[in-house]
Amino acid sequence: xxxxxxxxATEASERGEMPSTALxxxxxxxxxxxxxxxxxxDGDGLRPSSYGARLQFDQDGNVTVLDGPFTETKxxxxxxxxxxxxxxxxxxxxxxxxxxxxxxxxxxxxSVPEDFxxxxxxxxxxxxxxxxxxxxxxxxx
Amino acid sequence: MTPPSxxxxxxxxxxxxxxxxxxxxxxxxxxxxxxxxxxxxLAEELAQDALVAALEQWPETGVPAKPxxxxxxxxxxxxxxxFRRTVRLERRTAELGRELQEADEPDWAxxxxxxxxxxxxxxxxxxxHPVLSREARVxxxxxxxxGLTTDEIARAFLVAESTVAQRIVRAxxxxxxxxxxxxxxxxxxxxxxxxxxxxxxxxVFNEGYSxxxxxxxxxxxxxxxxLRLGRVLAALTPAEPEVHGLVALMEIQASRLRAxxxxxxxxxLLTDQDRRRWDRVLINRGLVALERAQQSGAALGxxxxxxxxxxxxxxxxxVEDTDWPEIAALYEALAALTSSPVVELNxxxxxxRAYGPAAGLELAxxxxxxxxxxxxxxxxxxxxDLLLQLGRRDExxxxxxxxxxxxxxxxxRALLLDRAASCGPRLGA
Numbered sequence: 340x341x342x343x344x345x346x347x348a349t350e351a352s353e354r355g356e357m358p359s360t361a362l363x364x365x366x367x368x369x370x371x372x373x374x375x376x377x378x379x380x381d382g383d384g385l386r387p388s389s390y391g392a393r394l395q396f397d398q399d400g401n402v403t404v405l406d407g408p409f410t411e412t413k414x415x416x417x418x419x420x421x422x423x424x425x426x427x428x429x430x431x432x433x434x435x436x437x438x439x440x441x442x443x444x445x446x447x448x449x450s451v452p453e454d455f456x457x458x459x460x461x462x463x464x465x466x467x468x469x470x471x472x473x474x475x476x477x478x479x480x
Numbered sequence: 481m482t483p484p485s486x487x488x489x490x491x492x493x494x495x496x497x498x499x500x501x502x503x504x505x506x507x508x509x510x511x512x513x514x515x516x517x518x519x520x521x522l523a524e525e526l527a528q529d530a531l532v533a534a535l536e537q538w539p540e541t542g543v544p545a546k547p548x549x550x551x552x553x554x555x556x557x558x559x560x561x562x563f564r565r566t567v568r569l570e571r572r573t574a575e576l577g578r579e580l581q582e583a584d585e586p587d588w589a590x591x592x593x594x595x596x597x598x599x600x601x602x603x604x605x606x607x608x609h610p611v612l613s614r615e616a617r618v619x620x621x622x623x624x625x626x627g628l629t630t631d632e633i634a635r636a637f638l639v640a641e642s643t644v645a646q647r648i649v650r651a652x653x654x655x656x657x658x659x660x661x662x663x664x665x666x667x668x669x670x671x672x673x674x675x676x677x678x679x680x681x682x683x684v685f686n687e688g689y690s691x692x693x694x695x696x697x698x699x700x701x702x703x704x705x706x707l708r709l710g711r712v713l714a715a716l717t718p719a720e721p722e723v724h725g726l727v728a729l730m731e732i733q734a735s736r737l738r739a740x741x742x743x744x745x746x747x748x749l750l751t752d753q754d755r756r757r758w759d760r761v762l763i764n765r766g767l768v769a770l771e772r773a774q775q776s777g778a779a780l781g782x783x784x785x786x787x788x789x790x791x792x793x794x795x796x797x798x799v800e801d802t803d804w805p806e807i808a809a810l811y812e813a814l815a816a817l818t819s820s821p822v823v824e825l826n827x828x829x830x831x832x833r834a835y836g837p838a839a840g841l842e843l844a845x846x847x848x849x850x851x852x853x854x855x856x857x858x859x860x861x862x863x864x865d866l867l868l869q870l871g872r873r874d875e876x877x878x879x880x881x882x883x884x885x886x887x888x889x890x891x892x893r894a895l896l897l898d899r900a901a902s903c904g905p906r907l908g909a
Contacts, residue, residue: 374715377715428500432500
């Protein structure tokens with residue numbers, strides 16, 4: 340089963356501070372361990388929210404754009420991994436080994452079409468499939 | 481900083497945590513124990529003892545902050561205890577006969593603390609050793625590297641748990657009797673032994689991908705396990721192109737798992753699959769692995785070539801959009817390496833797609849005298865298909881009928897008879 344491990348932002352990451360050499364080394368070793376365990380599919384870091392924006396939709400579909408930075412640091416994301424593991428517990432145990440001092444990780448399982456139940460009609464699934472195809476085309480796959 | 485407090489959990493949750501930790505850590509623990517004890521059977525027993533201790537103690541104490549280190553330390557104590565017991569036993573025996581030298585206790589504690597990168601790789605090689613039967617290699621690899629229980633392996637292969645347990649016990653005994661060293665082979669031996677490792681991993685994958693037993697056409701969990709093993713091996717042997725080739729092949733094939741079976745549980749042929757259901761994450765990983773296999777500059781091996789063929793399909797948005805000339809060329813290279821008539825037949829299909837049915841038929845016709853294909857229904861199926869495309873309906877009908885008489889699958893037989901009928905009425909009938 341596939342999980343996204345979300346790295347929550349910290350004050351330091353929001354200030355755009357780069358991690359220390361020691362932390363970079365520890366992260367490198369940790370990532371290597373994940374690769375050697377054969378579970379890491381993907382992962383990356385994100386720039387502080389000051390480089391981003393938020394779009395809010397009201398009930399009528401009107402959009403308000405808010406420029407970053409945003410203040411609720413703990414609700415922001417600063418990076419992610421995508422792992423393929425055999426259980427939720429395994430994802431948790433791997434995440435426990437992350438070399439963070441301070442901060443928070445959140446683990447979320449990827450949804451599969453079956454999760455959506457009857458609301459996700461065959462027609463909608465077809466649309467979703469078409470969308471995925473277009474994305475793949477744009478990425479030049 | 482306050483030390484992290486041990487976690488508490490319900491017994492069921494705790495079992496799941498222990499399972500997860502075991503899957504993560506067991507290969508390294510068994511590897512290190514095999515290195516110091518020189519006996520993979522003993523090493524696994526000691527590691528299992530540590531696992532049992534965890535199941536007994538963690539409900540009381542909570543899960544330790546570093547569960548992997550706890551298991552390792554416990555296994556280490558068991559190893560030293562077992563060594564001391566053996567020495568005492570030998571001393572007692574020695575009183576009857578010759579004087580036994582005061583045995584120096586080897587510094588196992590230090591040896592076990594040492595992190596040896598090769599431990600897991602050595603464990604892979606010993607699990608796939610050619611003195612073992614194929615079934616034993618598969619069972620031992622899943623058990624020692626995958627961290628699967630005997631019961632899980634038995635369920636995956638739909639055999640009795642006692643059968644798997646027997647295989648593993650016998651395998652360990654065989655390794656011990658043959659005094660198989662715990663090492664990464666070198667020189668020419670390395671290539672041959674690596675081939676055995678790759679074969680075991682691909683066997684596991686295929687058992688999941690086209691299940692030979694049971695009701696399900698595919699068992700994705702087994703594919704995932706093989707992929708994990710392959711990725712582990714690729715990280716341990718980054719300079720081996722065929723390892724990357726195998727990983728690429730498995731990633732790309734696994735990307736089609738969701739499209740390979742329709743809603744009714746029936747198999748869907750590659751050319752009929754809804755390509756939008758393919759897993760793009762795995763395709764990308766497969767393409768990257770294939771690039772790594774190609775980086776060495778050497779010609780691709782059998783797995784690399786199969787991966788390259790799979791990649792042609794993965795890149796194509798439709799059957800028509802497929803680079804068939806490239807696939808035909810890759811099959812030609814693969815046929816030269818494997819001299820397999822089945823590969824030749826696949827090549828004939830690719831050639832027909834690339835250069836027309838007549839060119840394909842010429843290759844397929846050359847296979848009709850090959851003994852290995854005499855009872856193989858796909859040969860007349862392919863020939864029937866190509867003959868039909870050429871408008872040679874009578875010959876096509878005869879081929880489809882022959883194919884129908886050869887297949888053992890009822891559904892397939894019905895399909896082939898339908899195709900025979902669609903060739904029109906027999907002339908002069």
